[in-house]
Amino acid sequence: MADIARVTLGLTRPGPSNAPKINFAAKDIDVLEWSRDLLAVGVIEKDVERDEQGHFKNSLLHRLNEALGGLLGEASSEEEFSGKSAQSIVLRVSGLRFKRVGLFGLGQSASRAVAFVGLGEAIAAAAQASRAASLALALAFSEDLSDGSKPDIASAIALGIVKGIFDDNRYKSNPKMTLLQSVDVLGLGFGPNMEKKLKYAEYVSSGIVFGKELVNSPANILTPGEFAGEVLKIAEEYNDVLSAKIFKEDRMIELKMGSYLGVTAAATANPAHFIHLCYKPPCGPVLTKLGLVGKGITFDSGGYNLKTGPNSNIETMKKDMGGAAAIFGAAKAIAELKPLGVEIHFVVAACENMISATGMRPSDIVTASNGKTIEVNNTDAEGRLTLADALIYTCKLGVDKIIDLATLTGACITALGPSVAGAFTPNEELATEVFAAAERSGEKIWRLPMEESYWEFMKSGVADMINTGPGQGGAITGALFLKQFVDENVQWMHLDMSGPIWDARKSIATGFGVSTLVEWVMKNSS
Structure with a gap:
């Protein structure tokens, strides 16, 4: 902003904008094959249900838990994570391609954009707290979604991530920079329509x-x-x-x-x-x-x-x-x-x-x-x-x-x-x-x-x-x-x-x- 350095206005000048520059991409790879910092999985309450042996009924959570030697199940029980809205749990893991895995609750069901925007904001907070430069997002219930709804859902989550990660630090003497640079969308499809919707989220978030x-x-x-x-x-x-x-x-x-x-x-x-x-x-x-x-x-x-x-x-x-x-x-x-x-x-x-x-x-x-x-x-x-x-x-x-x-x-x-x-x-x-x-x-x-x-x-x-x-x-x-x-x-x-x-x-x-x-x-x- 120009022409503002007046003595009566305190000599304050804003620093440069810290607008996030995040690359969103839909990828056709399995979650266990994804390699980087934070794997974020959105879940509804039904996804966290267990069978008589204590195993997750949801196939994605079952596979993740098996790969982690049961750690995901143990931690979710200890933290009383049930998939309720605004609940989350993030674990530091070893032996897999990613450094951390997080479960983020959406409540009993998730069909409205407001829920997915909120999910994105919660994921952003976890990414910032764990200093992640990259993350992948997946939904445990993606198989229950119609193909037509998936690009809109991905767009809403992407919008929430940018809203949540943005920190307006132009007036701070020691500003913290946004570390998150890339977000991969897994299991929600890919192609021109998905790319268009993710680009739409980028423009709206700007x-x-x-x-x-x-x-x-x-x-x-x-x-x-x-x-x-x-x-x-x-x-x-x-x-x-x-x-x-x-x-x-x-x-x-x-x-x-x-x-x-x-x-x-x-x-x-x-x-x-x-x-x-x-x-x-x-x-x-x-x-x-x-x-x-x-x-x-x-x-x-x-x-x-x-x-x-x-x-x-x-x-x-x-x-x-x-x-x-x-x-x-x-x-x-x-x-x-x-x-x-x-x-x-x-x-x-x-x-x-x-x-x-x-x-x-x-x-x-x-x-x-x-x-x-x-x-x-x-x-x-x-x-x-x-x-x-x-x-x-x-x-x-x-x-x-x-x-x-x-x-x-x-x-x-x-x-x-x-x-x-x-x-x-x-x-x-x-x-x-x-x-x-x-x-x-x-x-x-x-x-x-x-x-x-x-x-x-x-x-x-x-x-x-x-x-x-x-x-x-x-x-x-x-x-x-x-x-x-x-x-x-x-x-x-x-x-x-x-x-x-x-x-x-x-x-x-x-x-x-x-x-x-x-x-x-x-x-x-x-």
């Missing part, structure tokens, strides 16, 4: 890593201007399919983006940048136009409704641009995949929400670019004000469908917890598409109601609306607010991703949203 790095970057580094600069780098890297426009304040005024400008008014030290990245296919006609709009608040102080107290989480508010990070992470993956027949507009109204003499005050009235007026009764509900003008702008591009992603409300976390995003849409067709994409991606989304009667809570006595309603149903009223700025002929979904964008236990970004968006785009391509 987008996830990019999105994680954006969210993890502190606000003294990733200012709105630096954010725009990162997007310009992506546009230049993939200039055969991507192009970018960056608007500053004068252009925002011309476009009458008063709702957005109300938020930007206080952030004079780091001015706002409106970012529009466009993907056009390398050849052929455009059949569908899609819009992806992300909330891009690079730091949210709350404004004059300042975030205070131990539960305000102001120290995590660099993540308030998580929606924007997700769409640009998806853009990076899509630029690699180059889907045909679809044009995509990635739009972010990037800015900080700060306090100053020029800043927006509670009770101020702002006017969005569609002419609707908003009484600002809470300056800490600023994201929806920026999204309003971003949605209006995107609709004017002639898109058929829009998904907006935002860390919009704490109410959604209260409703769904930290791992599930809330989805709001009046359109059933779009809901079906996005939920199918999320299922294939292993990301958790739950549909919440667009309860129109709650709009009564959002009416102002002096303007068209207020920007936040009462405490109850806050995620719903936030979605209803955004709906006011979307054309009726455009299919639209709002994803409130306040919870799953951030791993509070580790204080790092998760990369949530990238996988689902890429899947959705690919299914909309010709």
Whole structure:
């Protein structure tokens, strides 16, 4: 990231990206013939069952146990390993071609992508702990899987491995490097389709890593201007399919983006940048136009409704641009995949929400670019004000469908917890598409109601609306607010991703949203 060495910002410069560079390959060899560091075997509870003599009923585990002289059976008994979800056991072995063998539990059954992504993450943790440079993955129940499902399963596990192995150490003085370099997929088939799916996982995971790095970057580094600069780098890297426009304040005024400008008014030290990245296919006609709009608040102080107290989480508010990070992470993956027949507009109204003499005050009235007026009764509900003008702008591009992603409300976390995003849409067709994409991606989304009667809570006595309603149903009223700025002929979904964008236990970004968006785009391509 360029031009950030200002004395007032602490002289911090990020080190180089530690994005994993792992070679995934499907191989047609027996597990006992594989030679390197760690053999990782995914199992369900049924696989660990024993016969009357105490032997594994599963053929793969039986063969491994025989080759190890019964050590696998003894260790799994001692460790009470039963194949339950999140259970694992890793053994150092001798006399075989590989150095370690691990069993990783998937529970009673494994049929969903979320389980296989989780398996990949668990395997990655074991590989990192054992300092493995190479690993092979196999499934004890592979014979029970259909041939058609195996490439998708391998892809999901590969995606999980990259997510699990990535360590964003750009800001550490003594960074640890990722040792894992190669992953061989055994027993799940091979050939062009498998290679295609593994390459797909590689591209999507690179987008996830990019999105994680954006969210993890502190606000003294990733200012709105630096954010725009990162997007310009992506546009230049993939200039055969991507192009970018960056608007500053004068252009925002011309476009009458008063709702957005109300938020930007206080952030004079780091001015706002409106970012529009466009993907056009390398050849052929455009059949569908899609819009992806992300909330891009690079730091949210709350404004004059300042975030205070131990539960305000102001120290995590660099993540308030998580929606924007997700769409640009998806853009990076899509630029690699180059889907045909679809044009995509990635739009972010990037800015900080700060306090100053020029800043927006509670009770101020702002006017969005569609002419609707908003009484600002809470300056800490600023994201929806920026999204309003971003949605209006995107609709004017002639898109058929829009998904907006935002860390919009704490109410959604209260409703769904930290791992599930809330989805709001009046359109059933779009809901079906996005939920199918999320299922294939292993990301958790739950549909919440667009309860129109709650709009009564959002009416102002002096303007068209207020920007936040009462405490109850806050995620719903936030979605209803955004709906006011979307054309009726455009299919639209709002994803409130306040919870799953951030791993509070580790204080790092998760990369949530990238996988689902890429899947959705690919299914909309010709």
